[in-house]
Amino acid sequence: MPVTHAIKNFQTFECDGEVLTIKDLHFSYPDGRVALDGISLKLCNGDKVALVGPNGAGKSTLILHLNGILGGRGDPSTTLKVNGMELTRENLPIIRAMVGLVFQNPDDQLFSPTVFEDVAFGPLHMGLPEDEVRARVDVALEAVRMSSYKDRLSHHLSAGEKKRIAIATVLSMNPSILILDEPSAGLDPRARRTLINLLRELPNTMLVSTHDMALVKELFPRTIVMDEGRVVADGSTMEILDNEKLLTAHGLEKP
Amino acid sequence: MHFDAFDRYHEKSSFLHGLDPRVKVLVTVIYIVSNTLLPDAAWYSFVSAWIFLIAANLLSQLGIEYTFKRSIIALPFALVAITVLFSIPGKPISTFQFLMWDLTITDAGLLRFVSILIRSWLSVQMAILLVAVTRFPDLIHALEHLRVPAILTTIIAFLYRYLFVLTDEVLRLIRARESRSAAVAGQRSGGGVAWRAKIAGNMAGQLFLRSYERSERIYNAMLSRGYSGHLYTLNPHEMKQRDYFVTAFAIAAISIVQLIGRL
Amino acid sequence: MHFSPVPLHIPDGFLSIMVSIICWVITIITLGIAISKTNKALGEKQVPLMGVMAAFIFAAQMINFPVAGGTSGHLLGGALAAIVLGPWAGMLVMTAVVAVQGLLFQDGGLLVMGANILNMGLVTAAIGYGLYRSAAGRSKVVKLSVAGVAAWLSVMAGALFTALQLWLSGTSQLGIVIPAMLGIHALIGLGEAFITVAALSFILQVRPDLLGEGSESAKGGRGWILAGGLIALAVVLISPLASGDPDGLERVAINMGFIDAGLDASYQVIPDYTLPFLGETALSTIVAGVIGIFVVGAVVVLIGRGMRAKA
Known part of the structure; x- marks a missing residue:
């Protein structure tokens, strides 16, 4: 049973416009392993939140619940809402447009031969008209400073470029919340710096799962610590990074 | 490569x-x-x-x-x-x-x-x-226009995209095999043909599983962006x-x- | 770099128009069935799976292992693809592989692509899966040995089809092309068999669920056993016949109107050999005989197993 630490709890805060509301989320894998053990959290409009914790803490499993890739067994005590909309089978397409999920490996995220096709995939599958799709692709590529890459082939890109295009592929869906899994993994220092600057510029609400504590310190005012399928701390990043006992207990290091 | x-x-x-x-x-x-x-x-x-x-x-x-x-x-x-x-x-x-x-x-x-x-x-x-x-993606569009079934052009598009990723993986496997294929002076290196074939087969099996798991991650990435069984494409050619x-x-x-x- | 380890990719110009078109028709009909079957049977998840598997087969063809004297064993992959993905999906995957090899690397022509898909994608998948399916429910050892024989025969069947198409196009002489193609591929097929068996045993060890009950691999109907058996039988019957009595087959082909491209009216219709060709030597008869015996034996054993499994 993980230790819970008394850090100022953001869940009790009032905010205007809850983007993400999770109450008492449980999940076990088919083999019986418990991955999520009663997760509750809340994200407000404009929040930039880091999600940290050791491997196997359940971060990726949680992320895959946020747009309904995992879960969906209607447990009555569980609430999972995006922009106030309950995640149900009928709402799934709308929720998926609102939750922009960027996977860790850009080679999995960029599955089309060209950059254009990949960035257009989301808007096209939302059923938008062609002109709107093209406009969205332009805006999204502009947002990640990759406009000139529109006609490039995905396999010609460097790791950092792939990462930025991967972000563009979900920005083109105009998501209410942007969720990134390990965005800085595998990037060289320069590409990492470019990415950090990009994340700082983006106005979207953000939940970022990462092991990169320097990135957490630099970008995110709020941090959620997970371990063994639970939220063990949820508070201001400064406070959490100053709590060495907490960090050590969950295998984290102060940057 | x-x-x-x-x-x-x-x-x-x-x-x-x-x-x-x-x-x-x-x-x-x-x-x-x-x-x-x-x-x-x-x-x-x-x-x-x-x-x-x-x-x-x-x-x-x-x-x-x-x-x-x-x-x-x-x-x-x-x-x-x-x-x-x-x-x-x-x-x-x-x-x-x-x-x-x-x-x-x-x-x-x-x-x-x-x-x-x-x-x-x-x-x-x-x-x-x-x-x-x-460009090969344009060739695929041409095939779509020429009424080649979507499922085939889609497989071909995926093949083209992941050809580069997977051949890189194969070359890493082959390099790993080579760097461990040492020989003692005066002695023939490596086992018999059957043994060597088994190593090659293991590599193929390994590659298969990695590819299989990758396809699951790609599927998740597609779902996240609204895929629900039907693929839509924009055709840039007129x-x-x-x-x-x-x-x-x-x-x-x-x-x-x-x-x-x-x- | 050479992308076709197995010399079955026919370039344009080597098959006559008629043979090319007939092969396209067979290929298109089979693919049409495959597409409607996969649309019905497979979930939406299969689209990225088949796509990545096509890339896997392409990449796996680069894996080689040294055999002897500078030659190396390679994978063609038709049998493996059909065994792990099911026959219809396996055919679509192999079609994409052959198409990209032809389109992007000119490994195989465009007009003759129908023939190349037929030989390397459809025939190999049908025979590979059909024979493997006959071992359903048997022990791991039996399954793997059957898969090995199936992989070997899939290459032989592909080679036989290629040889027949070349002959019907008037490009090669029957009495030579069949023993030559089958002789070379009897060796190449061993590499195919070895790698297929080792890869399958690896998968059975690490992810047995992918090949077990309820997997795509187990879903193919019993009709596949028949199809695989029939193709195997064709290899068995045609090879010795063609090698032993090429004139006979040639006469049939001419009567059916196939061979006219190369033989203008001024030429004799039936070439009488002034030279002792391979087709009439003891060597070729022996080679064909050995192959024939091997194949007949394998088919008999397999059919027997299939019937026992059914009972």
């Missing part, structure tokens, strides 16, 4: 590069069909088909010798046609001994052999030119007046090549 080893496209802004990919696919196929239809020893037709090819080469800005240099790829296959040299009855040209057989080359056999090679050689060059002036004109002209020219062969 670097991706260049697989890329056959050459960035240029030539007349051919600018044509609609459908036109290029269609004309290439018609050209190859025409070559296949030409009778044996239709020399004037062969020459005019060659001129057509050279003209296309010139229009591509890649240089006349570009496709010529790369056309050797089909040469080894010529071996399967070698028997026609001796098997088709005709006037004997030359007789020689090969192992235990006396072989007689006949005039008809020689004509047929050379004709097969020329037809193949011209066709291969046009196919080489097609991928040199057309036939312009020039494209129709070129198609008509090419078909006329190829018809003339045929006509010359039949006269």
Whole structure:
């Protein structure tokens, strides 16, 4: 049973416009392993939140619940809402447009031969008209400073470029919340710096799962610590990074 | 490996590069069909088909010798046609001994052999030119337009995208195998053929599982962006007046090549 | 770099128009069935799976292992693809592989692509899966040995089809092309068999669920056993016949109107050999005989197993 630490709890805060509301989320894998053990959290409009914790803490499993890739067994005590909309089978397409999920490996995220096709995939599958799709692709590529890459082939890109295009592929869906899994993994220092600057510029609400504590310190005012399928701390990043006992207990290091 | 080893496209802004990919696919196929239809020893037709090819080469800005240099790829296959040299009855040209057989080359056999090679050689060059002036994703769009079923074009698009990722993985596996294939001086390295085959099979199995798991992650990434079983694509290509004109002209020219062969 | 480890990719110009078109028709009909079957049977998840598997087969063909004297063993992959993905999906995957090899690398022509898909994608998948399916419910050892025989025969069947198409196009002489193609591929097929068996046993060890009950691999109907058996039988019957009595087959082909491209009216219709060709030597008869016996034996054993499994 993980230790819970008394850090100022953001869940009790009032905010205007809850983007993400999770109450008492449980999940076990088919083999019986418990991955999520009663997760509750809340994200407000404009929040930039880091999600940290050791491997196997359940971060990726949680992320895959946020747009309904995992879960969906209607447990009555569980609430999972995006922009106030309950995640149900009928709402799934709308929720998926609102939750922009960027996977860790850009080679999995960029599955089309060209950059254009990949960035257009989301808007096209939302059923938008062609002109709107093209406009969205332009805006999204502009947002990640990759406009000139529109006609490039995905396999010609460097790791950092792939990462930025991967972000563009979900920005083109105009998501209410942007969720990134390990965005800085595998990037060289320069590409990492470019990415950090990009994340700082983006106005979207953000939940970022990462092991990169320097990135957490630099970008995110709020941090959620997970371990063994639970939220063990949820508070201001400064406070959490100053709590060495907490960090050590969950295998984290102060940057 | 670097991706260049697989890329056959050459960035240029030539007349051919600018044509609609459908036109290029269609004309290439018609050209190859025409070559296949030409009778044996239709020399004037062969020459005019060659001129057509050279003209296309010139229009591509890649240089006349570009496709010529790369056309050797089909040469080894010529071996399967070698028997026609001796098997088709005709006037004997030359007789020689090969192992235990006396072989007689006949005039008809020689004509047929050379004709097969020329037809193949011209066709291969046009196919080489097609991928040199057309980006592969555009080629896939052309196939979509030409009514190739979506499931096949989708598989081909995925194959093209992950070809580079997976061959990189194979090369890493092969390098890992090589760096551990050490030998002690004076001793033959490696086990028997069966053992080596087993290692290769394990590599294939390993690669299969990695690919399988990757496909699951890709599926999740697709779901996250609204995929629900049906794929939508935007097609960036539109036939312009020039494209129709070129198609008509090419078909006329190829018809003339045929006509010359039949006269 | 050479992308076709197995010399089955026919370039344009080597097959006559008629043979090319007939092969396209067979290929298109089979693919049409495959597409409607996969649309019905497979979930939406299969689209990225088949796509990545096609890339897998392409990449796996680069894996080689040294055999002897500078030659190396390779994978063609038709049998493996059909065994792990099911026959219809396996055919679509192999079609994409052959199409990209032809389109992008000119490994195989465009007009003759129908024939190349038929030989390397459809025939190999049908025979590979059909024979493997006959071992359903048997022990791991039996399954793997059957898969090995199936992989070997899939290459032989592909080679036989290629040889027949070349002959019908008037490009090669029957009495030579069949023993030559089958002889070479009897060796190449061993590499295929080894790698297929090792890969399958690896998968059975690490992810047995992918090949077990309820997997795509187990879903193919019993009709596949028949199809695989029939193709195997064709290999068995045609090879010795063609090698022993090429004139007979040639006469049939000419009567059916196939071979006219190469033989103008001025030529004799039936070439009488002034030379002793491979087709009439003791060597070729022996080679064909050995192959024939091997194949007949394998088929009999397999059919017997299939019937026992059913009972």
